[in-house]
Amino acid sequence: MSEAAFQSAFVRLVTDEAFLNQMRSEAVPEIDGLSEGEADGLKALARVPGLNVMRKLHLGFRLNKLLSMLPLTCRLLGQVRLAAEARAFWEMRPSASFYFLEEAEAFAVHLQERRNTGLRAAYLGDVLAYESALLMLKRPRAASAEAPVVKVGFRYDPQTLLLMVQQGVPPRRIPRAHVELLGWADEQGEVHWTAA
Amino acid sequence: MGLNYQSQFRPFLLERSAEFDFLEIVPDIFWIDQGRGASPRYIEDAVQLAFLQAMRERMPVILHSIGLSIGSAHRFNREHVEQIARWQRRLGSAWHSDHLAYHLTNTPLAVAHGFGSGGESNAGVTMPLRRSRATLKRLTGRIEEVRRSVAAPFLLENNVYFVEMPGDEMGESEFLNTLCREAGCGLVLDLHNIYCNSRNMGFDAGQMIGRIELANVVEIHLGGGHDDGPYYLDSHSGPTPEPVWELLDHVLARAPNVKGVVFELFGSWYELMGERRLSAELTRMREAWNRYKAMRPREREMCA
Numbered sequence: 001m002s003e004a005a006f007q008s009a010f011v012r013l014v015t016d017e018a019f020l021n022q023m024r025s026e027a028v029p030e031i032d033g034l035s036e037g038e039a040d041g042l043k044a045l046a047r048v049p050g051l052n053v054m055r056k057l058h059l060g061f062r063l064n065k066l067l068s069m070l071p072l073t074c075r076l077l078g079q080v081r082l083a084a085e086a087r088a089f090w091e092m093r094p095s096a097s098f099y100f101l102e103e104a105e106a107f108a109v110h111l112q113e114r115r116n117t118g119l120r121a122a123y124l125g126d127v128l129a130y131e132s133a134l135l136m137l138k139r140p141r142a143a144s145a146e147a148p149v150v151k152v153g154f155r156y157d158p159q160t161l162l163l164m165v166q167q168g169v170p171p172r173r174i175p176r177a178h179v180e181l182l183g184w185a186d187e188q189g190e191v192h193w194t195a196a
Numbered sequence: 197m198g199l200n201y202q203s204q205f206r207p208f209l210l211e212r213s214a215e216f217d218f219l220e221i222v223p224d225i226f227w228i229d230q231g232r233g234a235s236p237r238y239i240e241d242a243v244q245l246a247f248l249q250a251m252r253e254r255m256p257v258i259l260h261s262i263g264l265s266i267g268s269a270h271r272f273n274r275e276h277v278e279q280i281a282r283w284q285r286r287l288g289s290a291w292h293s294d295h296l297a298y299h300l301t302n303t304p305l306a307v308a309h310g311f312g313s314g315g316e317s318n319a320g321v322t323m324p325l326r327r328s329r330a331t332l333k334r335l336t337g338r339i340e341e342v343r344r345s346v347a348a349p350f351l352l353e354n355n356v357y358f359v360e361m362p363g364d365e366m367g368e369s370e371f372l373n374t375l376c377r378e379a380g381c382g383l384v385l386d387l388h389n390i391y392c393n394s395r396n397m398g399f400d401a402g403q404m405i406g407r408i409e410l411a412n413v414v415e416i417h418l419g420g421g422h423d424d425g426p427y428y429l430d431s432h433s434g435p436t437p438e439p440v441w442e443l444l445d446h447v448l449a450r451a452p453n454v455k456g457v458v459f460e461l462f463g464s465w466y467e468l469m470g471e472r473r474l475s476a477e478l479t480r481m482r483e484a485w486n487r488y489k490a491m492r493p494r495e496r497e498m499c500a
Contacts, residue, residue, distance in 0.1 A: 003269035003330065006363075008301040011319045016303070041362030050358030050396065053427050054321055061320040068464070094303055094317040098262060099228060140228050140241030189243035 005033025009042050014054045015094060020046055062086070062095055062103065069104030070131050072165045073111065077121055085111060085119070101139060108132045123161055123171050126154045130162065137185045147184055151196055154179040197481050198258065198415075198456045201251075203244075204463030208471055209251065215478045218256040220458045221248065223283050224263040229276075238279055252287060258415075258456070259283060259292040260384070264342075266352070267298035267325040270316075272338050281346045291414055291455065293351035293384045296335075296375075297322035324357040327364045327371040332378060339379035351414050353384035356392050356430040368393075369407035376412040382453070383408075386417035387443045388430055388460075395428040401443060410451035418444065418481065419460040432462040434469050435477055441484070448488035457481050 009031050012019040022029050023046035028039050045051055063086060067074050074082050089110045096102065111119065111128055133150040141147070154161070156174040158181065164171040180196035201209065201221040209219065226245060227238045251257060263276050284292055303317045325331050342350045354372060366374070376383060385408070387401075394401035420434035436444075436459070448454065459477050461469060 003326075003334075004302070006326075007267075007269050007298060007323070008303050011301045011317065011323060012303055014319055014321065014323070015317065038362075044362065045359055048359045050427070053358045053396075053424070053429070056424075057321045057429070058319060064464075095320045096316070097229065097318050098224060098299075098320065101228065140226075140239050140244070142239060143242035143245075145242075185243075187243070187246075 002033035005031060006038055006042070009034065010045065013042065013046055013051060014058050018091075020051075020055070058095070059090075062090060065100040065103040066107050069100050069135060070108060070128075072127050072162065073108070073124070073131050075168060076124060076127050076165050076171070081119075081121060085114060088114075101135060105132075105135050108135065123156060123165075123174065126156055126158065126161060127165060129153065130158065133183050134191060137183055137191050138189070147186075149182055149184045152181050152183065154181070197478055197485060198458035199478065200260070200458060200460045201248075202461065202463030202466065204466045205461070205474070206247065208466075208474065212471070212475060213251070213254050215475055216255075218258055218456060219251050220258045220260050220460075222262050223259050223280065224261055227279070229263070232275065237275060248287075256290060257287045258458075259287065259289040260353075260458075261292065261294045264294040265298045265300040266294060266335060266338055266342075267296070267323075267331065268300045269298075269334065270300075270302050272341070273300065274341070277342055277345050280342075284346050284348050289348055291349040291351055291382070292346060293353060293415065295322050295355060296352040296372075297325060297355045299323055322355050324355055324359070324361055326361045327366050327368065329365060332371070332374055335375060336379040339375075339381045343380060349382055349414065351382040351384045353386050353417065354389055356386075356389040358396055358427065360397070367404075367407070369404055373407075373409045373412070376409065382414040383412045384415045384417055385410075385413045385447065385451075386419075387440050387447065388417065388419040388421065388436065391437065391440045391443065392421060392428055392430045401439070402446065405443060405447060410447060411453055413447065413451040414453055414455050416444065416447060416451075416454060416457045417460055418457065418477075431465075432460045433465040434461075435473055436480075441480070444481075444484050445487070448484060454488075457485060 013023060023043050028043050031039060034042070066086060077085065089107055093106060108128060108131065111124070115124060129152050133152045136148060136150050154177060157177045158179055161171055161174045181193045182196045183191055183193050185191050197216045198218045198220045199209070199216040201219055226248065227240045229238055230236070248257065259280060261280055264273055280292060299319045299322060300316045301319070339350060352375070354368065372383060375381065390401050390404060394404065418436045418440060419430065419432045420436055421429050421431045422433050444457070459481060461474065
């Protein structure tokens with residue numbers, strides 16, 4: 001029996017819904033490195049109610065990363081689309097680190113790709129570009145590193161749009177505008193914007 | 197008396213620093229780990245570091261890491277130990293700690309896509325370890341290595357758990373006692389974790405603590421949680437529950453080597469808890485601490 005194999009399988013029970021469902025089914029998949037007894041132990045774990053709590057904590061932790069780092073994007077998507085997109089993203093990408101920033105950056109890329117493959121949400125392009133720029137500006141940098149300056153192009157009036165999303169008001173009839181903003185972070189990490 | 201660092205309550209930390217004696221930080225949030233083989237491996241956040249240095253001028257800073265994953269069977273994260281050693285030297289942390297758990301593993305999807313640090317996945321929750329001789333053996337060697345590498349006492353925090361592990365060979369108290377005895381580490385005794393476990397797993401927290409060798413306890417954690425259906429979660433979401441205060445008195449009266457008590461609050465709950473209640477929590481901690489300090493040795497013996 002390999003402890004590494006056991007730990008890996010236990011983590012998959014918590015993080016991998018398809019694997020969990022397999023382990024809850026009658027036909028337990030064969031897992032390299034585990035004895036029959038170990039597999040039975042895992043199968044029993046899969047049915048313990050406490051495992052659902054662990055799974056909920058894991059999902060909550062991942063969702064919290066997105067909600068806290070991409071709040072406007074998440075709000076704009078709404079619960080149903082956010083849940084669907086997050087689920088699709090998580091199925092493709094296991095949780096790789098504790099860091100919020102990495103996960104949020106990867107989710108922003110996922111959404112950008114999904115915009116090209118069928119995801120429809122009005123104003124998402126502008127809001128996503130804005131928050132992606134913020135992520136870039138929030139990325140930790142050494143004292144010696146030059147502070148990045150990021151340019152974001154908006155197709156709609158950014159002030160009206162971002163304020164409405166921030167206030168939880170579904171944005172409608174936002175005036176079209178061709179606006180480019182430059183963003184940078186000061187020494188205290190505060191982000192500033194100015195017209196490009 | 198210590199308080200954990202969360203960016204959401206920076207103003208409290210700066211303006212009310214007279215109300216606590218040390219700041220406990222999760223050092224991992226002050227850097228980005230770019231993964232094995234990356235250069236530089238760790239990018240440290242200059243903005244956050246400047247805040248930390250300002251706090252360091254006011255009070256001691258203690259390291260309480262989340263990244264070691266000391267129980268991971270597939271590998272030992274030595275790079276993390278080296279980084280902690282650097283930070284211990286930088287901040288002069290009088291002791292340092294991590295969690296008695298694991299969160300890093302190799303899962304097929306992570307390996308296939310090369311995610312994480314060399315194809316690792318991160319569970320994002322502290323996974324319980326099997327309480328076995330084999331686990332003790334694995335941990336002992338690693339703890340000895342940490343103790344050689346970092347010039348300060350090393351503590352491990354008892355975990356919160358929601359399932360009993362198949363293959364457990366001993367109870368939690370025996371496991372903690374044996375680990376400290378054989379590996380020479382100390383304990384962060386998280387009383388709220390024990391309270392959580394007692395409620396979720398159905399045991400008496402006081403009796404469980406009664407079986408722990410309290411001389412190993414160097415730091416105590418307090419915190420709050422919330423109910424979630426039939427379970428009680430260690431969410432660090434508010435004030436310490438009354439039964440945990442009772443456990444604190446019990447432990448302070450019997451643990452001769454405790455150096456600090458820390459209240460843990462997650463930043464996202466700060467607004468809900470508010471300054472006033474956070475302050476009250478720290479005051480109550482200090483009152484308990486002073487009761488313990490004021491006790492004469494004879495009285496302490498009587499309690500034991």
